Amino acid sequence: MFLTKTFLKKSAVLLLIMTILLLIVTACGSAAAPAPQAEQPAEAAQAEEPAEAKEVTLTFWTFVDAHADYYLAQMERFNAEHSDVKIKLEPTVLPYNEMHDKLLIAFQSGTGAPDLADVEIAKFGTFLRGDIQFHDLSSIVDKHRKDLVETRLAPYEIGGKPYGIDTHLGAFVIYYNKELLDKAGVDVDSIKTWDDYIEAGKLVKEKTGAWMTTVESTGRFTILGLMLQNGGGTYDKDGNFILDSPANAEALQLASDMVHVHEIATISPGGQHHDPSYYEFMNQGKSASVWMPQWYMIRFKEFMPDLKGKMVVRPMPAFKEGGFISTMGGGTGTTITKQIDPAKVDAAMQFLEFAKLTYDAQVQIWTVFGFDPFRLDVYDDPELKKPDDYFSNEPVMQNIKAMLDRLAPEYTGPRYPETMNILNEKVAFGLFDENKSPAELLSASAKEINAMQ
Known part of the structure; x- marks a missing residue:
């Protein structure tokens, strides 16, 4: 095949055009090349590092080994869930009286108190005389108040401000030996009032020979539970001392009559329900x-x-x-003392809220301690719905849940500790061992307490 002149000319022109275009592209590419940039600082080149967590050491006094263990476990949970602050808890476990005495001395001297401290309910009033040395916990309690059993906050409140957070609800219940009641032909669920209880007790004693119940003559729980349930107690919501009130006298008369009139109750072996001889007594039915x-x-x-x-x-x-149909008994409030370094207060508040008031913490009050929580919504948690094989395979916490809307409150005050001592040492003994008049016992005790004011 022959190439014509026309074709050769066209090819030469096309080659020339392509060469020119190539030169233009090369020149443009050289012109568009980015100029070298200045070296960037290292902190701008790298992603910003998260701030290092602040470690806060908190000292804690308690009189219960299990409480120290619980708070250490809560510390681990808290630190795992918080990146901004890490708690280092330093617990000290002291004997009951020594711890409370040492705390009082620290407050009186103005130095030596821990950051956090457990205070047992019978001792709490001791720390309410004069200037209160605990921080107001309203800022953390109020966030959860709608979910809490309000009446459980009352023992640690002054002027509507909470200064301690309890470890449990402590709802009063009756523990029945259903086997004995069945033998006597008594349906446990037919007992609705104390009159029903007394009649059932007569049948139990007649049919089985067992006592219907026992009472403490050297302890306060038998009489204090009835006093509170009947709307009495030691103080009212306004801070008035009401030990010699008619409601208290009526409650004590009921207990006295069970022993001295109806003869369905006897004094507990050892004088109280924590004595080994009482445990054996109950074990034997x-x-x-x-x-x-x-x-x-x-x-x-x-x-x-x-x-x-x-x-x-x-x-x-x-x-x-x-x-x-219930009230509350016992308790230990955890406090934050005013001798804490002000820089630590926020962390202490945050930790105490986490360990005592949150949903998970309240579930663990049951699963770890075996105590009834005072947060309402946790009673619907699966852990609190499990049956208990010791208690006839019933879901005990659900039975307690049904009582919470008829729970009598308890209020405390400055002379609550001395009043508890008098109930333990004088009133109970006088009522049951000496068969003295409830009204006279309460009147004499109230005069003794009022003389301390």
């Missing part, structure tokens, strides 16, 4: 029931193994239809 706070469940399991599967938990019978 010599008493059909006892009213004590929920935490007493632990005593049954530890010291009365023979009653496993025989016991049930029920509300206290009401003084009148529609009345209170």
Whole structure:
């Protein structure tokens, strides 16, 4: 094939055009090349590092080994969930009286107190005389108040401000030996009032020979539970001292009559429900029931193994239809002292809220301690719905949940500690051992307390 001249000319022109275009592109590419940039600082070149967590050391005093262990476990949970602050808790466990005395001395001297401290309810009033040395905990309590059993806050409040957060609810219940009641032909769920209880007690004693209940003559729980349930107690919501009130006298008369008139109750072996001789007495089936706070469940399991599967938990019978069917007993409030370094207060508040008031913490009050929580919504948690094989395979916490809308409050005041001592040492003994008049015992005790003011 021959190439024509025309074709050759066109090819030469095309080659020339392509060469020119190539030169233009090369020149443009050289012109568009970015100029070298200045070296960037290292901190701008790298992603910003997160701020290092602040470590806060908190000292803590308690009189219960299990409380120290609990807070250490809560510290681990808290630190795992918080990146901004890490708590280093330093607990000290001291004997009951020594710890409270040492704390009081620290407040009086103005130095030596821990950052956080457990204060048992019977001692709390000691620290309410003069200037209060605890921080107001309203800022953390108010965030959860709608979910809490309001009446449980009252023992640690002054002027509506909370200064301590309890470890449990401590609801009073009656522990019934259902096996004994069944033998006597008594339906435990038919007992609604104290009149019902007394009649049931007569049947139990007649049919089985067992006592219906026992009373403490050297302890306060038998009489204090009834006093509070009947709307009495030691102080009212306005801070008035009401030990010699008619409601208290009526409550004590009921207990006295069970022993001296109806003869369905006897004084507990050892004088109280924490004596080893009492545990053996109950183990042998010599008493059909006892009213004590929920935490007493632990005593049954530890010291009365023979009653496993025989016991049930029920509300206290009401003084009148529609009345209170429970109240609260015992307690330990955790506080933040005013001797804490002000720079640590926010972290201490945050930690105490996490360890005591949150949903998970309140569930663990049951799963770790075996105590009844005082946060309402946790009673719907699966952990609190599990049956308890010791207590006839019933879901005990659900029984307690049903009492919470008829729970009598307890209020404390400056002379609460001395009043508890008098109830323990004088009133209970005078009532049961000496068969003295309830009204006279209360009147004499109130005069003694008022003389201390």
